[in-house]
Amino acid sequence: EIVLTQSPGTLSLSPGERATLSCRASQSVSRNYLGWYQQKPGQAPRLLIYGASSRATGIPDRFSGSGSGTDFTLIISRLEPEDFAVYFCQQYGSSPLTFGGGTKVEMK
């Protein structure tokens, strides 16, 4: 199975700053089938990005995804107060589907 390693574990930033989150796969993700989710406490995750770089419906353009093969990045260009949350990556290029351990973006 493909293991996804996210870094850093925690990112301490201020509103208005840029956040760069990394997701590294143990083997190449087929067709860049990589998604990113945001999760706030007590809520279900929300899909942000699919296919490594396509924004899901209703997602603001301050969220962008990039990468291919084994290295993927989620960038939040200017953090808004509502963006402080945990972010997970997920690969769906091969079975079993797997998720990264998450990056917590916290307010400095």
Place this chain on the structure above:
Amino acid sequence: QVQLVQSGAEVKKPGASVKVSCKASGYTFTGYYIHWLRQAPGQGLEWMGWINPNSGGTNYAQNFQGRVTMTRDTSISTAFMELNRLRSDDTAVYYCVRELLPMSTSATTECFQDWGHGTLVTVSS
């Protein structure tokens, strides 16, 4: 709008079974795969498997083979996930989720825009 409404929280003893339901509305139930995921307290997400609501076909993660059964009732647009021989480490929030795109598309879209609210299953003696 798409809604996935799950059954309520459950408390079970080790060795028991639990069956969680997921009622879909706002779209054609038989047109999209439904997956089940779980999230242990403070942990990441774990994929359990999927069901094709049209055919009833299933695909389970190896970690759950022999212990999980996914079914559906198309007459009430509801999917079910039953987990047997529960252990304390099965304590988690269980989510039903709908694939991003319908089955009719050729692309693989096993990522999830629509989520149930989650069902907390607590396994404790």
